[in-house]
Amino acid sequence: MLGTALSVALADFRRRSRSLTLPVAGLLTAYLGKIILVDGELIVAGSYTGVGTAAWYGATVCALGTTVLLIIGFPIVRGGVTHDYETGVSVLLATSSLSNTAYIFGKFLAGVAALSGVTAVLAAATTVAFLTNGTGPFDPVGLWGPFVLITGPAIALIAAAAVVTEVIRPLRGTVGVAVYVVCAFALVAMGVNGTAPIDITGITLLQESMTAQLVTQYPEVSRPIEGFAYQSASDGTTTFRWDGIEWTGRRLVDRLSSVAVVGFLLFGSIITFDRFNSDGGVLPSVSLGSNESEDPPSTADTSVAQTAAPATTSTDEAVRTLPAPEQGRFGxxxxxxxxxxxxxxxxxxxxxxxxxxxxxxxxxxxxxxxxxxxxxxxxxxxxxxxxxxxxxxxxxxxxxxxxxxxxxxxxxxxxxxxxxxxxxxxxxxxxxxxxxxxxxxxxxxxxxxxxxxxxxxxxxxxxxxxxxxxxxxxxxxxxxxxxxxxxxxxxxxxxxxxxxxxxxxxxxxxxxxxxxxxxxxxx
Amino acid sequence: MKLELDTLGKQYGDTWALQDVDLELDPGVVGLLGPNGAGKSTLMQIVTTFTKPTEGTVRWNGTDVVDSPGAIREDVGYLPQEFGVYPSLTAREFLQYLAAVRGLSEPTERIEQLLNLVNLEDDADRRLGGFSGGMRRRAGIAQALLSDPDLLIVDEPTVGLDPTERARFRSLLTSLAADRIVVLSTHIVPDVEATADEIALLDDGQLLTHTTPADLLAAVEGSVWEAIVSESELADLKSRHTVASMTRRSDGVHVRIVADESPVQGANLAEPTLEEAYLSRVEQSPTTATMEVSQ
Known part of the structure; x- marks a missing residue:
């Protein structure tokens, strides 16, 4: 099954990689990294910012990058199943021995691969920024760890959400996009407040870690510290040293909790997938965005049996008597x-x-x-x-x-x-x-x-x-x-x-x- | 009216889809034949101004349409090989929309008669989303004829049509050709045989020949053979010659073979068909072609 899913994923990824979307997204995220690290700074507790260590670079870009990816990543990866519908490949797939599980999992993996590519560009841009502007030793775990353990689960969730909103019929079209955007914003907002059921952007985790180290260095800072601020680089801030997230067992489990949600979404996709049969599926289509025909599709020409082919002479007559159109203005x-x-x-x-x-x-x-x-x-x-x-x-x-x-x-x-x-x-x-x-x-x-x-x-x-x-x-x-x-x-x-x-x-x-x-x- | 293509070429990346095509067309039906990937659709997309050529010119009544696409757009009716429709519109509404886009005034009567002509009068008020492939193609034929075009370009028009509708369309093409240029691209050689005054044969992006069906047939006279062979002889024949058709019967396999000399003992010369002439001509071209032979 895994081999088949990988084949589905590879085909989908190849298609995506040959369009401009992924390179453009990669360039935009690289530019985002530059804006975050070079043009501005992340502010904690009103007036503190971190020393530019590898851990600080990795975490700050990761937090903001993951938040942005949560929004722009969805339209990037959504469309794999729809593309198979639109191109007619769906007929070939539906009648093959390909299992629903392999297909859904393959589409999910393709989305993960595409967003991983974008994240890799962001991580590379962060590395370049650190090597040219950062301070302290090169710490690969501090620099890249957040991309793996914070952005990674987020990517999986985005890819799973993209699949589920294409497969579950009521969520196809604009309704699925709307539901996703509302949920994404809610998760970000709750993440900042520390009340999110899943800390998908890692903001709660970073706040907790940074607060602990900030308070140690500046006891006058009062807890709890809510939210981050982001501003243009200036001299009016106090720096503190943050050595990165200590990845304890509990924190790792917290990060991986989103994997359970991914599993739930994929399972939901598999059991509701109608295998490209518009008459089938578990749930009816109520998409606001669709303007489907009310007429059922014909499988045969209804008029063929009613009229025999005319002789050439009658066609000649029909063509001869066609009223000549007059060229007028645009209607x-x-x-x-x-x-x-x-x-x-x-x-x-x-x-x-x-x-x-x-x-x-x-x-x-x-x-x-x-x-x-x-x-x-x-x-x-x-x-x-x-x-x-x-x-x-x-x-x-x-x-x-x-x-x-x-x-x-x-x-x-x-x-x-x-x-x-x-x-x-x-x-x-x-x-x-x-x-x-x-x-x-x-x-x-x-x-x-x-x-x-x-x-x-x-x-x-x-x-x-x-x-x-x-x-x-x-x-x-x-x-x-x-x-x-x-x-x-x-x-x-x-x-x-x-x-x-x-x-x-x-x-x-x-x-x-x-x-x-x-x-x-x-x- | 005259359509002239002069050293026309189209390059995609490193591949030339079309190269050095010179062609002059006058009123009548020209059948555009060629194997898959020969460049037929590219040629038609360039003539209809949907695609720009990499090199060469297309002249419509003396005007270069690459520089002045409007010169041909008013006069052309085009049925692409693959096209879509707006599923939420009815067939009549779709034609009204395209008539408006083409700037036709008072098109109602013509639309009604075109719907009759393509046998969609009973389905005119059904939404296109509910149409079968053949019905959509007939709606496509009707839209191509909306402006009474001087140049009608149809790409694989009979694909998806049942035999009755296919015959009707052939008759229609013949009737239409009296006072306009009709370019018919197809793999179905009998469709060309039934309608075309001229044949343009493309292979690997190049024009192999532009001739009449009679001349194409004359060129293969004496090169088509009939024989009855066993299964083992058939395999040998296929490896050495072009087998144009075969029918399995109780006394063996009845085959028609294109060959300069008698391909097997007991073979008799046969009257060539246009399909065999086409196969022979493509086989002679430098590129070994993959053929689609219609039955």
Whole structure:
């Protein structure tokens, strides 16, 4: 079984390694290491930072790198099972002797391998930074140990989550991404507070270890010390010496506790895997992101038996009597209507949510419509938005569309459809804000309605897959509208965002993003 | 109308998918034949401006379409070998969408008649996600004809069609060819035999010949043999000659062989088919080709 799983993993890893995603992720993480170690410093207990030993370098980069990997690693490794569906390889696999266990485990291993590659780049960048800027002896255990024992289990968890959200049918599509991002943020937040059921980023562990050694050197520092801070390198900090984590048996067991969760996720994947049979599987599909056809797929041509092939003369006649088309202008209205149909033909549960959102936007308390329902509407629109720029590649219609007179102008109806979906969901809130004299807040809603589809198009056209935009928007959504980070509050649901003039930035960004999309669209 | 390819080439990495192809096409059906990897799809993607050539030019009615892709895009209808549809749209909505994209005004009547022509009138309001492969391909044929193109390029159009629909499509191609250029790429030689006025034979990215079916057949006249052999003789024959077809009967294996001289004692000269002419010509090319022989 292991040999078969390794073969599955190798094939998947080869495919991934031949795309630009992994090298780009590796370069970005290397740059992250440079930012952490050279441009800034980690602050403990308000004003203390560690001496630049190998252990300090390894731990600080590892903690922040693992946190970042928890977010960006997921879209990197997710898609292995979906790729087999999309390419039709699924038919070959489903009818082979390949066991579900070997397949799932192979996909998991491929994800682990891909993220290990990214982590290796980060560890290498950390080593270079230590050798050029660090102090003290080279300590391989202190430098690389955290990457193995902290990042390693996190990687396994990310890879397992990627598999389980592709295999369990309700989690396929955008719903799985949303669930993952919420869980990841919750784990990070609880990790900082020391209340996480699994210390996946190692932050709790590092805080505990650093606090113990800091208090020994500076008894005036009071316990407990919560959280880390990160700031640009400055001279106003006091240094303390931290010799790294003492890997006791209990700590090792704590680190390996996530392996049990990985095992649980993989077991869940194996027992619910429908072996590529859309009619099978343990759980029904309720994905918000899918816009599956309501018609069952035909296995045969239904019309063949009804009509015999006509003789050549009748075909001649049919061709001769075909009305000649007239070349006119680009059918913007028809194309936009079709794009709207594609965006809105979703399952009943999506329409229930949309009805509630629109109902509150029109009739609900204005404060709730703005601060609570508008952010939810952005989530509801996410599947439609993320599909916009990627549809020709995802649905394999590129050859049909990009051989027409001007493929770039196709972006216009696609964009208008995205604007239409968002305007339909939250446009009423914007109008009510305007009528209530809150022009700034109304501009915030308008900025979101205009800028989000433009961003979705730009990302979709350049990246070609919807998950990158979905992840980005979910992170921005969590940090902006939910947690009040003004720059990312794309709907200006907080008064501070309006006061800072952020809505006008989003309004100005829309044409720039559309230009970026137009540049990326093959013409 | 005229399509001219001049020293056309396309390189992927170190491999030339297409090299030094010169071709001039006038109205009529040209069958583009060649083994897998011969460069047929690449050629069609370049002509339709989906892919840019590495070298050479494509001229449509005298205009270089690499520099001015718009010159051919208004006039071309293209059915790719592999293409997708939007599963949430119905067949009629999909055609309306593509008509709008192509800038066709008042396309409703033409769409209805095209749906009839490809025998999808009863399924026009069903979503494409529920269509079988053959039905999707027929929707693809309809979209290729939307703009009444002067240049119709169809890549493996009959794959997935049942025999009835295949025959219907052959008739359609013949009817369409009267006043336009139709480029038909296929492995199915009988489809070419039934429809093509000319044949362009590609192998390993190079144009082996551009000729008429009659001339291709004449070239192999006297080189096709029929014989009845045993299983052991068959193995020997296969190792020495191209066996174009074989049928197992009670008196032995009936074979048709392409060879310059009588390949086995008792063999009789036979009337060549276009498929045998194709096999013979490809066998003579420098590259040993893998053949897909349709039955």
């Amino acid at each position: 913007l209205l028809t194309a936009t209507t079709a794009e709207l149909r594609m965006a809105l033909r979703r399952q009943r549960i999506w329409w229930v949510g949309a009805t509630v959102v629109v109902g509150v936007a029109v009739f609900g308390p204005l404060g709730s419509a703005r601060s609570l329902v508008a952010p939810l509407a952005a989530l509801l629109a996410l599947p439609a938005l993320s599909a916009m720029g990627t549809r020709p590649e995802q649905e394999q219609t590129a050859q049909l569309l990009f051989t027409t007179t001007s493929p770039v102008r196709l972006l216009v109806p696609t964009y208008l459809a995205g604007v239409g979906v968002l305007a339909g969901l939250i446009g009423a809130t914007g109008v009510r804000l305007l009528l209530a004299g809150q022009a700034g807040a109304a501009a915030g809603i308008a900025g979101g309605i205009i800028a989000l589809p433009a961003a979705a198009l730009a990302f979709g056209v350049w990246i070609g897959r919807p998950r990158a935009f979905e992840t980005l928007l979910l992170v921005a959504w969590y940090l902006g509208p939910v947690n009040g980070l003004s720059a990312l509050d794309f709907l200006a649901v907080r008064p501070a965002t309006v006061a800072a003039g952020v809505p006008y930035t989003y309004l100005a960004a829309a044409p720039i993003l559309l230009s970026v999309a137009a540049l990326g669209r093959r013409g």
